[in-house]
Amino acid sequence: MSSKVKELQLAGPVNHAPSRGTLFVVSSPSGGGKGTIIRHVLDVVDNLSYSVSYTTRAPRQSEVDGREYFFVSRETFDEMVAAGEFLESACVHGYFYGTSKKQIIEQTAAGADIILEVDVQGAASVRKLLMDSVSVFILPPSYEVLRRRLIARGTDPPEELEVRLRNAPEELKQYSAFDYVIINDEIDRASAQLASIIYAERARCMRQEPLVREVISKFEAIQSIDSLE
Numbered sequence: 001m002s003s004k005v006k007e008l009q010l011a012g013p014v015n016h017a018p019s020r021g022t023l024f025v026v027s028s029p030s031g032g033g034k035g036t037i038i039r040h041v042l043d044v045v046d047n048l049s050y051s052v053s054y055t056t057r058a059p060r061q062s063e064v065d066g067r068e069y070f071f072v073s074r075e076t077f078d079e080m081v082a083a084g085e086f087l088e089s090a091c092v093h094g095y096f097y098g099t100s101k102k103q104i105i106e107q108t109a110a111g112a113d114i115i116l117e118v119d120v121q122g123a124a125s126v127r128k129l130l131m132d133s134v135s136v137f138i139l140p141p142s143y144e145v146l147r148r149r150l151i152a153r154g155t156d157p158p159e160e161l162e163v164r165l166r167n168a169p170e171e172l173k174q175y176s177a178f179d180y181v182i183i184n185d186e187i188d189r190a191s192a193q194l195a196s197i198i199y200a201e202r203a204r205c206m207r208q209e210p211l212v213r214e215v216i217s218k219f220e221a222i223q224s225i226d227s228l229e
Contacts, residue, residue, distance in 0.1 A: 020132070021047075021108035022201060024115045026194070027123040028138035029168040030093065031150040033184040035068075037138060038115055040191035045198055051103055051116040054080065057095035060155040069097075088118070088125035093163050097122065108132075113198065120174040127177070134201050136194060137178040141185040143168070 028034040042050055054070045056077050065071050072080075077096050081089055089098035099116060107114050116126070116133075123135055140146040146168060150161050175181050180197050184190040201207065 021110065021112040021114060022207065023104060023108060023126070023133040024113060024198060024201075025123050025126050025133050025135040026115055026117050026138065027120050027135070027178070028184070029140065029146060029171040030119075030164040031146050031153070031168075032138045032140045033149065033187065033190070034117055034138045036187060037182075037184065037191050037194055038117055040187065041195050041198070042115070045195050047111075048113045048115065048198065049107055051099060051107075051114050053116075053118070054086075054098045054100065055095055056097075087129070088122050090119065090121040090125065092119045092121060093160065093167065099126075113202070120171045124174070124177065134180070134197070135178040136180045136182060136197060137175045138190070139172065139175060139181055139183045141183055145185075 026034050026038060038050065042048060052066060052068070052070060054072055054077060056072060056074045059065060059069070059071050063069065063071075074096065077089075077098065080086060080098065085101060086098035087101040087104050089096060091097075097119070099118065099122065104114060104116070116122075118126070120137075123137075126133055127135065140149070143165075147165060150156065150164060156164065182190050182193045182197075205212075
């Protein structure tokens with residue numbers, strides 16, 4: 001074997017980072033468990049980050065500004081809408097939510113995958129933008145399970161809890177607009193499914209094209225050298 005062939009083979013591993021990251025849009029009715037599932041997946045999947053949305057609602061007891069959400073006033077939110085800072089925004093259960101356009105564009109352009117946790121309205125808005133996104137709907141196994149989860153978390157006053165439960169059936173009807181559906185009857189299994197979806201999407205031919213071309217070019221280079229010997 002020639003020294004040139006050895007040099008090509010020992011050049012080091014191919015860069016496995018994609019040229020552009022993918023936006024994973026995860027949605028469910030309030031209390032569907034999407035936040036818990038996402039936290040589990042962020043702990044085990046590399047090169048994956050979380051899009052922190054903006055909201056006009058007050059933080060819950062365990063929430064931290066800049067971690068779960070950026071908590072802003074209605075006035076600040078309206079100013080951001082007027083300035084075109086949101087990829088999508090919507091009024092959900094009486095509060096406003098918005099996704100930072102800058103964060104999504106910068107991180108995906110750098111090759112990082114990003115998870116966006118939104119309601120069904122937000123997911124529909126992202127789909128209309130025709131972005132390179134993958135949508136996943138988290139489905140609670142039953143109405144009673146959803147109700148128990150909302151009550152158990154103890155974050156909503158009774159009147160707000162009733163609004164969320166009343167809106168849930170209509171939100172569930174949107175499941176068919178998503179690329180994937182996960183039934184969240186067991187958190188570890190549901191989290192593993194979401195991680196599997198991310199890995200599978202990363203392996204799609206269209207997302208692997210730069211890597212594949214690099215591998216093929218090395219084969220062609222070696223064949224070219226061999227033909228000269």
